[in-house]
Amino acid sequence: MAEVSLLNVAKTFGDTVAVEDMTMTVPDSAFVVLLGPTGVGKTTTLRLIAGLERPDRGDILIHGRSVVDETPAQRDVAMVFQQYSLYPHMTVRDNLAFPLRSPIHRLPEDEVARKVREVADVLRIAHKLDNKATALSGGEMQRVSIGRALVRDPAIYLMDEPLSSLDAKLRADLRVELKRVQASLGATILYVTHDQIEAMTMATHVGVLDAGRLVQFGSPREIYESPVSLYVAGRLGLPRINALPADLFPGAPAGARTVGLRPEHIRHGEGKPSRVVRIEHLGDQTRLHLMLEGHDIVTLTDVHTDLEPGDTVAIEPRNALYFDAAGARIA
């Protein structure tokens, strides 16, 4: 396992800027999650590190060694692709063994068998080892894809939205599983996703991407509590942060254009009266949709609330986040 750094890395495809001036360090044994919506450059970042794309500018270091001139094989990374990484013409066992049989690894067959079995057990696909890769459910395929990476012991694991095509239950299980595997192996993982729950539950560090740029990097808590911009604030937190005109409530600092209110920033009972529009019972939480002077606000309330649509609730901000006209955080 090793530390991996990107220094001012940039990559464009024709007119499309996929990655722009990215500088980031994935610490040894860290679980770094890059978060951002589709098209923001997540896959490209992983491909640059893996050596499948060549950066236009900048340097990439693995273990302190510049790797931009190395082949993917020389870089000693393992990658889980967003889609299509299982070979349909092979069994699950051969798919898992494939990386271990490559000319640079070339493990003895009994060692291969042992590792394959070990990983299959961890990912609970041992009973499917002799199936054709095409005879698996989506969740099983995804687990085999992850397994193809886990059989190896590389400098870093690169994972491209490996859970995105799974149903909610399996995703939750695999989140726990991956986190456990990472902790027990002490593995360095760079994981990209657009799913904030994956970021919050697994990451030791979260990087937020916006249009090819890394806009903030820190612990999940740091990103959540002190986002550098309205964009970052909108990436984490459910329900999503409410962005309202700063002058809606008194007490905004000078220069503030927007106030960002998460549910915990909204105190009920005092302040401005707002009308209850809708109440959503989600089981573990109850969402309150409010209307205040023409602005929609979504917040949380007591799970067993007595409120009904049409009621009036007074609200005021508490420790709110303030942003300037460009969306940058000022307080």
Add this chain to the structure above:
Amino acid sequence: MSSFSVTEPSDRQKWIAGILVVGYALITLMPLIWILATGFKSSPDAIAYPPKVLFEPTLEGYVNLFTTQTRQTPEYLEANPPTTWYEEIVHDKGMVIAGPSRFGGRFLNSVIIGFGSTFLSVFLGTLAAYAFSRYRIPLKDDLMFFILSTRMMPPIAVAIPIFLMFRSLGLSDTHAGMILLYTAVNLSLSVWLLKGFMDEIPREYEEAALIDGYTRFQAFCKVVLPQATMGIAATAIFCLIFAWNEYAFAVLLTSGNAQTAPPFIPTIIGVGGQDWPAVAAGATIFLLPVMVFTILLRKHLLRGITFGAVRK
């Protein structure tokens, strides 16, 4: 009790479809059946009018196809009774077998040239298609168009220059010459078909192998080729069918050493005119390799000629 189903046709529909299919098959198979039958007729039966549907089958045509014969005096025939079934057939006509005919050699030429050029077309086509599919090649689209454009006129249109070229290069009537020629003609089809199949194979497959420590060539062999088998099979069948059946160039460029079966079969002359049963026997045998090849690759072909539309 029958119930309506979206995917399952009703019994009546099945019957109608069955009758239509059998009817169509009979119409298209008629010439084939006729040739097959003629091969087993005697010479008089083969040219009888009205045509004979029922006849006494004989292997005379096949014996004539594979042998050359000479007429002998009754005394000689008496003194040398036939020892094998085919000698007996010939004997009854007052002839003896003088030796093998040239058909075997011509057939072998067809096999060498047909399969040789098919192998070369598919081999080169696969490599070219992979390169076109995966690498950034300057003027890629123009090159692909150029390759296609070589098939925009009938190949025979360039017969004269090719004839002259072959003569000055010493390729006339050689196996190598015919293999080269058929490969050149088939290559554009092969590259285009195979590029379509290669494009369908996600490049992530090879990239995963590259990351795992395989070389590009190993990834190609272990990952791309197995994925491309049905495309390769379909392409091979198309190439073989062209090379196997090609007539015009074969007439023009081959006469003996490398002559293939198509120009040879119509020239089979028996005693007293065209030997139709022998010609039919030759045509029947000529059909076999392509049929066997196609049946062997049928599983791949059926899916292959849909050009990857039904993958997964």
